[in-house]
Amino acid sequence: MADNTIFYWGSGSPPCWRIMIALQEKKLFGIPQKLLSFDKQEHKSLDVLAINPRGQLPTFKHNGNIVNESFAACMYLEVRVNQIKTRSHSVNCQSSHA
Numbered sequence: 465m466a467d468n469t470i471f472y473w474g475s476g477s478p479p480c481w482r483i484m485i486a487l488q489e490k491k492l493f494g495i496p497q498k499l500l501s502f503d504k505q506e507h508k509s510l511d512v513l514a515i516n517p518r519g520q521l522p523t524f525k526h527n528g529n530i531v532n533e534s535f536a537a538c539m540y541l542e543v544r545v546n547q548i549k550t551r552s553h554s555v556n557c558q559s560s561h562a
Contacts, residue, residue: 468528471495
């Protein structure tokens, strides 16, 4: 994916649910998501720490913009929803033709 969008989340986390609800409300179904295990300390992995030094979830990355707070991520989605939908749709169309 050209814009490198991904949403890291953990099960049972209300801040993560907040972003998941926003994604559903905005009909952003093609956003790649990665479920991390709090029990296994996956949120402290090098991949996550590289984009969120606190190692906390949620973490949302889009076009090099990294948002680590759920309210800020929801606001980001509100502002950027058309840009994200266009790119997500084009990626889904490309992968379905592959």
